[in-house]
Amino acid sequence: MSAAHPDPGAPTLRLSRRSLVTAAGALVVLGSGCTDRSASEEVLPDFLGTPAAAVVGGEPGRWAGRTLRVSAFGGQVEDALRSLVWEPFAGHTGCTIESVLGSFWTSATPIPAGVSAALAGAPAADLVLADPISAAAASTNGELATLPSDVASLGQIGRLGGSFAVPAFAYALVNARRRDAFPEAMTPASWADWWDGRRFPGGRSLGRGPTGTLEVALLADGVPAAELYPLALPRALAALDRIVSAIGKRWWTRGLEPVGWLGNGHADLASAWHHRVVAGQWDGLAVDLTWRDALLVVDQWVVPAATQEPEVAADLIKFASTPERQAALARETRLGPVVSDALRWIEPWLLPTIPTAPPHGERLVPLDPAWWASNRATAQAEFDRWFNSAAM
Numbered sequence: 152m153s154a155a156h157p158d159p160g161a162p163t164l165r166l167s168r169r170s171l172v173t174a175a176g177a178l179v180v181l182g183s184g185c186t187d188r189s190a191s192e193e194v195l196p197d198f199l200g201t202p203a204a205a206v207v208g209g210e211p212g213r214w215a216g217r218t219l220r221v222s223a224f225g226g227q228v229e230d231a232l233r234s235l236v237w238e239p240f241a242g243h244t245g246c247t248i249e250s251v252l253g254s255f256w257t258s259a260t261p262i263p264a265g266v267s268a269a270l271a272g273a274p275a276a277d278l279v280l281a282d283p284i285s286a287a288a289a290s291t292n293g294e295l296a297t298l299p300s301d302v303a304s305l306g307q308i309g310r311l312g313g314s315f316a317v318p319a320f321a322y323a324l325v326n327a328r329r330r331d332a333f334p335e336a337m338t339p340a341s342w343a344d345w346w347d348g349r350r351f352p353g354g355r356s357l358g359r360g361p362t363g364t365l366e367v368a369l370l371a372d373g374v375p376a377a378e379l380y381p382l383a384l385p386r387a388l389a390a391l392d393r394i395v396s397a398i399g400k401r402w403w404t405r406g407l408e409p410v411g412w413l414g415n416g417h418a419d420l421a422s423a424w425h426h427r428v429v430a431g432q433w434d435g436l437a438v439d440l441t442w443r444d445a446l447l448v449v450d451q452w453v454v455p456a457a458t459q460e461p462e463v464a465a466d467l468i469k470f471a472s473t474p475e476r477q478a479a480l481a482r483e484t485r486l487g488p489v490v491s492d493a494l495r496w497i498e499p500w501l502l503p504t505i506p507t508a509p510p511h512g513e514r515l516v517p518l519d520p521a522w523w524a525s526n527r528a529t530a531q532a533e534f535d536r537w538f539n540s541a542a543m
Contacts, residue, residue: 209466215245219463222251222276228484232280232471235479240470246463251276278464279453280319283311283520284362284527286451290315291524296454302465305472308489308507309449311520316451317468320480321487323445323506323515324363327423329353329413330437341443342371345420346394353419355394356409359402361534362523363446364391366516367422370444380519384530388537395541402542413438426485429504447506447515449489481505 221237223229229250237248281289289295295315297303306318326345328338332353339345345355345367358364365382368390374383401418403409409421410428414436428440452471454464470476477488478496487507488494494508502508506515523530 209244211243212245214463214466217245217460217463218247218249219278219460219467220249220251220276221278221280221467223280228486231480231483235483236467236471236476240467244463244466248467275457275459276455277458277460278467279455281316281451281453283309283316283449283451283518284523286316286453287311287520287524288527289453294456296456296458296461298454298468299465302468305468306489307491308487308512309447309451309517311451316453317472318489319450319452319471320477320484321447321449321489321507323425323442323447323487323511324358324367324422325425325428325445326367326441326443327409327413327421327428328439328441329416329419330439332419338439338441339420340441342367343373346371346390348394348397351420353397354399354401354417355397356401356403356412356418356421356423357391357394357398358422359404359538361530362518362527363422365530365534366446366518367444368394370516376444376516379516380522381526382522382530384533388533391537392541398542402538410436410438425504425506429485442506442511442514445506445511445515447517449517 223232233248233250240246241248286295290311290313297314298317300314302317303314309318309321310316326339326342333339333351337350339347339351344351357367365384365387366379368387369379369383370376371394372386372390374386401409401412401421403412403421403423406424406427409418409423410431412418413421413423414431414434423440425440425442425445428438431438452468454461454468458464472490474488474490474492474496477490477493480486481488481493481497482501485504487505488497489507494502494505497505497508505511
């Protein structure tokens with residue numbers, strides 16, 4: 152898999168609220184220091200134990216007899232959505248939620264042109280969880296329904312603009328490392344450090360795909376974050392030329408690979424999804440990450456134009472965007488809330504693991520979905536040409 156989207160099928164960190172409380176004394180080591188629950192004895196409301204009606208709102212049973220077909224990415228992210236969002240929503244509103252497709256994004260091919268092409272041959276979906284590039288592409292070609300204004304305005308982080316998509320959750324492609332590979336006083340703090348093989352020797356790992364990999368190459372080459380887009384493809388590939396020998400065969404295609412390679416000593420530095428690194432830490436791996444200039448990616452809720460249940464779909468988006476549900480998903484998966492009020496529902500000792508929590512948010516570089524939607528084919532072709540000549 153390229154760095155376009157985290158691997159939905161690989162294990163994520165799955166800790167229940169009870170296990171989190173049990174493990175509250177454990178340290179969470181995330182580059183900027185250690186935190187533990189003893190630093191704050193604040194007792195947060197147990198919102199997960201309250202009746203669904205308290206956060207769903209509206210008339211109970213109002214969607215009884217209706218079926219909402221939802222397409223998500225499958226794997227444990229979908230499992231978390233099902234238990235924390237879909238089931239309580241269905242229980243209160245009386246609707247049935249049917250999962251019709253694990254994902255309309257695959258690693259074997261470029262991101263599809265749009266939602267309907269991706270869902271060809273599958274049951275039509277009424278609501279789709281889309282990566283932001285596919286959402287941006289689909290929003291320009293008439294494949295998405297216009298959302299009501301009170302729905303389209305939801306989410307403060309990662310909004311694409313317009314009225315076709317609503318942010319669902321955020322994750323970050325981070326500079327990750329094997330903790331025992333470098334002295335504590337001197338660790339790679341930037342992508343420029345990551346690229347510096349003289350100061351920081353060792354094997355590297357990057358995503359085998361243009362999305363994310365081109366961005367970090369340009370950041371390493373000195374391009375300011377504010378000037379990252381449009382991506383300068385020749386400059387990015389030239390930067391990759393300088394590091395390719397240190398990568399060797401360690402081009403990852405699944406989100407779990409780089410963290411596993413760091414944990415077993417197969418690599419010393421890697422680009423990796425933040426929640427994989429956190430999961431590795433909880434599994435006892437000596438891995439760490441740096442938030443500086445991590446690439447922020449925000450998946451989106453979209454409603455295909457051919458939906459049969461636009462009202463139910465809009466209602467579920469509202470529910471999924473409440474601070475309580477956003478916080479619950481973050482606790483379960485470490486995916487970042489896109490609603491700022493959700494952070495107050497998360498224990499302070501867990502906030503260092505969440506990409507959209509302060510101060511991480513100010514350090515991240517947002518992916519530009521619109522640029523990728525317009526330039527994906529060109530970037531993919533240029534990356535493939537370079538990869539086949541330089542990295543094979």
